[in-house]
Amino acid sequence: MNVTVLDRQPDTETQSQLGFVDCDVHPYTKSSADLDPFLSERWREHRRTIGARSRSPFSNAPNYPRMSPGTGMRMDSWPEDGSHPGSDLGLMRAQLLDAFGVAYGMMMPLLGRGGDERNVEFGAALCAAANDWQAAAWCDPEPRLKASVQITTEYTEAAIKEIEKRAGDRRFTQVMIPPRGLEPLGRRRYWPILEACAANGFPIALHLGGTSGHPSTGGGWPSFYHEEHPSYPQSKEALVTSLVIEGVFEHIPSLRVVLVEGGFAWLPSLSWRLDKHYKRLRAEVPHLKQLPSEYIRDHIWVSTQPIEEPERPQDLLATFEWIGWDRIMFSTDYPHWDQDDPRYAIKVPIPEVERQKLFRGNAMAFYGLD
Amino acid sequence: MAVPAAGAIDCDIHPALPGTHVLVPFLDEYWRAHVLMRGLDRDDYGLAAVPANAPINVRPDWNPAKANAGTDPDLLRQQALDGFKTRFAICNVLHGAQAILSEDLSAAFCRAINDWVVAEYLDRDPRLRASIVVPMHSAELAAKEIERKAEDERFVQVLVLEMGELPLGRRQHWPIYRAAERHDLPIGIHAGSSFRHPPTNLGWPTYYLEDYVSWSTGFAGVLNSLISEGVFVEFPRLKVVLMESGVTWLPAWMWRANKTWRGIRAEVPWLEKSPADYAREHVRLTVQPFDGPPRADQLQRLLEEIDCDEMLLFATDYPHWHYDGADALPDGLSADLTRKILVDNALKTYPRLSS
Numbered sequence: 001m002n003v004t005v006l007d008r009q010p011d012t013e014t015q016s017q018l019g020f021v022d023c024d025v026h027p028y029t030k031s032s033a034d035l036d037p038f039l040s041e042r043w044r045e046h047r048r049t050i051g052a053r054s055r056s057p058f059s060n061a062p063n064y065p066r067m068s069p070g071t072g073m074r075m076d077s078w079p080e081d082g083s084h085p086g087s088d089l090g091l092m093r094a095q096l097l098d099a100f101g102v103a104y105g106m107m108m109p110l111l112g113r114g115g116d117e118r119n120v121e122f123g124a125a126l127c128a129a130a131n132d133w134q135a136a137a138w139c140d141p142e143p144r145l146k147a148s149v150q151i152t153t154e155y156t157e158a159a160i161k162e163i164e165k166r167a168g169d170r171r172f173t174q175v176m177i178p179p180r181g182l183e184p185l186g187r188r189r190y191w192p193i194l195e196a197c198a199a200n201g202f203p204i205a206l207h208l209g210g211t212s213g214h215p216s217t218g219g220g221w222p223s224f225y226h227e228e229h230p231s232y233p234q235s236k237e238a239l240v241t242s243l244v245i246e247g248v249f250e251h252i253p254s255l256r257v258v259l260v261e262g263g264f265a266w267l268p269s270l271s272w273r274l275d276k277h278y279k280r281l282r283a284e285v286p287h288l289k290q291l292p293s294e295y296i297r298d299h300i301w302v303s304t305q306p307i308e309e310p311e312r313p314q315d316l317l318a319t320f321e322w323i324g325w326d327r328i329m330f331s332t333d334y335p336h337w338d339q340d341d342p343r344y345a346i347k348v349p350i351p352e353v354e355r356q357k358l359f360r361g362n363a364m365a366f367y368g369l370d
Numbered sequence: 371m372a373v374p375a376a377g378a379i380d381c382d383i384h385p386a387l388p389g390t391h392v393l394v395p396f397l398d399e400y401w402r403a404h405v406l407m408r409g410l411d412r413d414d415y416g417l418a419a420v421p422a423n424a425p426i427n428v429r430p431d432w433n434p435a436k437a438n439a440g441t442d443p444d445l446l447r448q449q450a451l452d453g454f455k456t457r458f459a460i461c462n463v464l465h466g467a468q469a470i471l472s473e474d475l476s477a478a479f480c481r482a483i484n485d486w487v488v489a490e491y492l493d494r495d496p497r498l499r500a501s502i503v504v505p506m507h508s509a510e511l512a513a514k515e516i517e518r519k520a521e522d523e524r525f526v527q528v529l530v531l532e533m534g535e536l537p538l539g540r541r542q543h544w545p546i547y548r549a550a551e552r553h554d555l556p557i558g559i560h561a562g563s564s565f566r567h568p569p570t571n572l573g574w575p576t577y578y579l580e581d582y583v584s585w586s587t588g589f590a591g592v593l594n595s596l597i598s599e600g601v602f603v604e605f606p607r608l609k610v611v612l613m614e615s616g617v618t619w620l621p622a623w624m625w626r627a628n629k630t631w632r633g634i635r636a637e638v639p640w641l642e643k644s645p646a647d648y649a650r651e652h653v654r655l656t657v658q659p660f661d662g663p664p665r666a667d668q669l670q671r672l673l674e675e676i677d678c679d680e681m682l683l684f685a686t687d688y689p690h691w692h693y694d695g696a697d698a699l700p701d702g703l704s705a706d707l708t709r710k711i712l713v714d715n716a717l718k719t720y721p722r723l724s725s
Contacts, residue, residue, distance in 0.1 A: 067634055184572040217591030218569040219533035226638045227594040230630045234587035238570035245580050265622035273583055273661040274614055280426045283578040308625040315675055338633055
C-alpha cells in the first residue's frame with residue numbers, strides 16, 4: 001500500500017538558492033499583431049486576411065477545451081491589464097525568474113503556430129518572426145531567458161536557412177520542433193533538418209505539440225481532455241521509438257535531444273521493450289549497431305514536467321536512477337495550469353549531489369551555459 | 371522460468387485460419403453464394419498488424435513444416451497443451467474479419483470463425499476454450515453475435531482489437547459491453563490495429579518493430595478511454611484483459627493517469643476513484659511478451675508499484691515467439707504470485723472456466 005513520506009515539507013531556501021535552470025518557460029504575445037514588426041508586408045497582409053490554418057477544427061482554440069481560461073493557464077498568471085499569461089516580463093520575473101532565483105529559462109514559444117501552418121511559406125515566415133521576437137522582446141531585456149529556434153519541418157530549405165541564421169547567436173540555445181507533424185520525426189525526409197541542427201551545434205527540444213491531423217491515439221480521437229493530457233507520454237514514446245529505430249542517431253552521432261512536457265517515468269519500460277523486440281526483429285533494422293536502450297542513453301535527455309507522482313513517492317528515485325541522474329532536467333512549464341512548482345513538485349527528498357544535477361548541472365552542461 | 375506445475379491456464383493462444391476458404395462451410399446460404407461469387411474465399415484477410423511470417427509471430431520450433439504457424443490443431447494440442455500440461459487454453463483467433471469495412475460482411479465472417487473454432491478446436495479437445503470474435507464496427511451486430519454464442523459455455527471471452535475506428539471506451543461500443551457483462555464474458559483486447567488511423571499520433575512508422583513496440587502505447591490509450599468514458603461505472607462487473615500488451619509500462623501509466631485525474635476530474639465527474647484503482651479492479655494483463663527489466667530488484671519494485679497481485683495472467687501466446695524453450699514465465703516471481711498468475715487470477719477473471 002501507499003507509504004506516507006514524512007519529509008514532504010519543501011526545503012524552499014535551499015532550492016531557491018540553487019539558481020535552477022528552467023527547461024520549459026512559455027512566453028506569449030499580448031496580441032498576434034506583436035509579430036507584425038517581424039513580418040514582411042506580404043505576410044502581414046496574409047495574417048490579417050486569412051490567418052493561421054492548421055489541421056484541427058478550431059481556428060484559435062485547442063481540440064480539447066481546457067479547465068481554465070486562456071487554453072489552460074494558471075489562474076494567477078494573468079497580468080492586471082488582462083493580457084495573456086506569459087506576455088508580461090515583469091510578472092514572469094515576479095512569479096518565476098526572481099521568485100525562484102532562476103539562472104536560465106529556456107523559452108518554448110507556443111505562438112504563431114508556424115510549425116503547424118499548412119501554407120508552409122507563411123509558416124516559415126511566422127517561425128522567423130517568432131525567432132526575432134524572442135530575441136528582441138525577451139532575451140535582450142532579460143538575458144536569463146534563452147530562445148528556441150522555431151522552424152517548420154514541412155519546408156526543409158527554409159528550416160535549414162533559419163537554423164543556419166541563428167547559429168552562433170548565444171541567445172538561441174536549441175531548435176524547437178513540435179513533434180506531432182505529418183510523419184514521425186525519424187523518417188528520412190526530416191534528416192536534412194536534423195543534420196543541420198547537429199552541424200550548427202543545436203540540440204533539439206521536442207516540446208509536445210503539433211497538429212498533424214492524426215488522432216491522439218491509434219484507436220481514434222478520445223472524447224476528453226482527461227484522455228488527451230495523459231496521451232502526451234505515448235506521443236513521446238512514439239517519438240523516441242522513431243528516432244532510435246529509424247537510425248537517426250547512427251546517422252547523426254552528435255545529435256542530442258531533450259523531450260519536453262511529456263514526463264519521463266515511461267522511459268525505462270520503453271527501453272526494455274525496445275531491446276526485447278529488437279532482438280527478435282533485428283533483421284528488419286540492420287542499420288542499428290547498438291541496442292535501442294544504448295542509443296537512448298547516449299542521445300536523449302528528459303525534462304521533468306509534468307512530473308509523474310508515484311503512489312509511493314520514493315519510487316521516483318528508482319525511476320530517476322534507471323534513466324540516469326545525468327539525463328534529467330527540471331522544468332516548470334510556467335504559466336500553464338499544470339506547471340510544476342520547484343518547491344513542491346518532487347515529493348521525496350533527493351540527495352544533494354543528484355539534486356544539483358537535476359535542477360542545474362545537467363541543463364548547464366546540455367546547453368553549454370556558464 | 372519454466373512453468374513449475376501442471377494445470378496452468380493459458381489465456382492467449384492463436385489458432386490460425388489456413389485460409390478464408392475454410393470458412394465457406396460455416397457461412398449461411400446467402401453469404402456462401404456471395405463469397406463464392408466474389409471469389410473472396412481465395413483472398414487472404416489476415417491482419418496486417420500481425421504479419422504471419424514475421425519472426426515475432428512464428429516461433430521456429432512451433433512452425434509446421436508445410437503450413438502457417440498455428441494452423442495445425444494436432445500440433446497446437448501437442449505443443450501448447452501437452453507441452454505445458456495446460457488445464458485450459460483460450461483460443462484467440464486473430465483475423466481481419468474484425469476489420470472489414472462492410473459491417474455485414476464483417477459480421478458474416480465473424481460468425482463463421484466462431485462456428486469454425488468450435489468444430490476445429492473446441493469439439494476436438496476438452497482443454498480448449500475460445501473468445502467470441504465480433505464485428506467491432508457495428509456494436510449492434512457484435513452484441514447479437516455475443517448473444518448467439520454465449521449459450522456455449524466454452525466461449526469465455528469477447529475478443530476485440532486494441533485499435534479500430536473509435537477509442538474502445540466510446541459510448542457507441544457500450545451495447546457490446548452490456549452483452550458481455552450480462553454473460554460473464556470479459557472483453558479480451560488483443561494487441562494490434564485495423565489501421566483506420568496511424569498506430570501512433572505522430573503518423574505512420576516505417577518499421578514493423580516500431581508498430582509492434584507501439585502496441586503498448588495503444589493500450590495506454592485504451593485504458594484512458596475505458597476509464598474516462600465511465601465504462602467501469604456503467605458496467606461494474608466487467609473485466610478487460612489486455613493481451614500481448616506488455617506489463618512494465620503500467621506503473622508509469624498509473625502515476626500519470628492519477629495525476630491528470632486529480633487536475634481534470636471535473637470533466638469526468640462520474641469517476642468514483644482514481645484511474646489506477648479502476649485498473650486494479652477491472653483490468654488484467656497477459657504476461658507474454660514480458661517487457662521486463664534486466665535486474666531482479668527492478669522487477670520486484672515494478673510489482674510493488676503495480677500493487678495488485680490479481681492483475682497478471684499466464685499466457686504462452688502460442689505460436690508467437692517471445693521466449694525460447696519452456697521459459698514462459700519471467701524470472702523472479704514468488705511462488706505465491708506464480709500460482710496466482712498460472713491459475714487463480716484466470717479463474718477469477720473468467721467465471722465460465724469454473725462452470
